[in-house]
Amino acid sequence: MKKISLLGSTGSIGVNTLDVVERYPENFQICALSAGSNVELFAQQIRKFKPALAALFDISKIDALKELVADLDVEIVSGQEGAVSAASYSDADLVVSGVVGSAGLLPALAALRAGKNLALANKETLVIAGELVLKEAECTNTKIIPIDSEHSAIFQALNGESPERIKKIILTASGGPFRTFSLKEMENVTVKEALNHPNWSMGAKITIDSSTMMNKGLEYIEAKWLFGVDTNVEVIVHAQSIIHSMIEFVDTSIMAQLGIPDMRVPIAYALTYPDRFVSELPSLDLATMGNLTFEAPDLVRFPCLQLAMDAMEMGQTMPAVLNAANEIAVQAFLDELIPYKDISEIIRMAMHNHRPVELKELQDVLDADLWAREEATKLITVTH
């Protein structure tokens, strides 16, 4: 029985993870859960999966949660400290992080520090502090198993091969809902249009990131940290989201991982790794797929992808600034405070105004994250 601590249980990754856990009751058990502020769903999950520990980030809702689960034998904790307690819960064999944004960093570090293997969906953790996170995993001899479908694909394609044999990683991208839009058409897209992803059903932030291709930019950085910073990573637009990514090896052979676009597949792989369990999910029916298409990404229409590649190239605190400015700009777009085209502009200006410093310790990341949030907020206020 593998005991799992699930962080971000009320989100899209969280709900899908619980769906996988439920399918294999003899193999998995939930020992700790954490969520942000959705107390109603969180209380239902606590009732159903009976964790020993439940952590709610939003302190203002803790009394409401306690009331909803008053009849249950569960320890309730709150705030950042609570999230860290869930991440380092002593019984856990595996910690799954489905938290969104840089809020995932401290719990991820706490999990690794406590010697837990980490199944990671929260890409922002590696984007902002890749080096520190990898160092922690190395010190504690723990594994980071990617859940992001692209990185799971690369992880699976690499199975048994040495990373030195990689010629390049080919990261596939759906291109999002505006893949065929002109720059002019993209100027005035609405929140509703941007939230309408053609292939995947996900949380709001990553869905907007997919539409701007910032998601692919964050994944580009994530791939560099997971599979080698000097590894060549190429992005290719593959609208059908059937090939989840590929590796070209030094002998020019290419290994690809294919499957239906359903996050329960990479989540199940991360939970069962290094094993594979029989799945009841539908198989990919290639005969009905028709054509699989590929095209180069357009960095003019999707400047966020270029900004992310530049941030990785600049290194130091720049990826943390890119990520935080993006989080603020995306939220401002969702709140209808800025037009769609200004998301990339806010990030570009925040990066331009930042003086990167070397990432020596966690505080350097936290300082850069805070600086970029304040800077992006200021830019939004001044320009709108």
Ligand SMILES: NC(=O)c1ccc[n+]([C@@H]2O[C@H](COP(=O)([O-])OP(=O)(O)OC[C@H]3O[C@@H](n4cnc5c(N)ncnc54)[C@H](OP(=O)(O)O)[C@@H]3O)[C@@H](O)[C@H]2O)c1
């Ligand atoms: N969704 C996907 O299919 C997918 C695929 C690949 C990678 N990812 C990555 O996985 C992560 C989660 O994505 P998602 O789509 O599942 O997001 P989501 O649906 O927005 O869910 C985010 C989760 O994080 C929780 N949360 C938010 N702020 C928190 C905080 N300060 N402390 C603790 N928990 C907090 C939320 O809680 P409340 O809802 O209770 O506030 C929720 O449970 C992202 O990094 C994303 O890039 C997602």
